[in-house]
Amino acid sequence: MVKIASAVVPVLAASLLLGGCGEKTVTLPSDAVEQAATCGVIAAATEREAAGVKGELPADAQARIFHYALLAGSSGETFDNGKADAVFQRMPKLFDQTIKGKWQTLRPSCQAAYPATQIKSPALPVDPLESVAQCYAITNFMRKALGSQGAAYQEAATRYGVLGTKLDTRLASALDRAGMRSPEARKRNSDHTLATSAKLGQPPAVIAACEAKYDS
Structure with missing residues (x-):
């Protein structure tokens, strides 16, 4: 697992940035790891915007960001640690490139793709x-x-x-x-x-x- 940091990597520019005169629609990547990592970055930017901080985020905010890696590894019947770790590794490399675009417009797509991230009052299993x-x-x-x-x-x-x-x-x-x-x-x-x-x-x-x- 890695710490989210800044790294400029020209990946996903076509899908994350508005092209030319703004005629292209901003959409999430279809690849599972890329999608979860992108939404993790969107979550990080959202948490920073809400907290108004440039340094370390509160632990709860960081845990909400990590939720996307956890969910990526949980897409099957059993947990896939390799997929979750791939998301952790990918997020820092996507951060700068993603937030240069219209990243706020991707929030609804991330919420729809990962509904569990919106549950603030969870119910524990009865069993x-x-x-x-x-x-x-x-x-x-x-x-x-x-x-x-x-x-x-x-x-x-x-x-x-x-x-x-x-x-x-x-x-x-x-x-x-x-x-x-x-x-x-x-x-x-x-x-x-x-x-x-x-x-x-x-x-x-x-x-x-x-x-x-x-x-x-």
């Missing part, structure tokens, strides 16, 4: 195992993602780590009760659960709901 498993999966993912971003995000990463430890204990007991004791069974469950948890809603909101339910 006890699914609930704790999905809470652990998304908390652990965001702990690692934020932890890779340097000192500015260590406080949030540590907080997620504390919650993750509590959830891990609950999850281990729930998996035992469900008969999932082998490493292979737990790995399959973990990959499926992370892909499912991505769709619950904005990660900070989901983790807040998990904290409210399990952090006691």
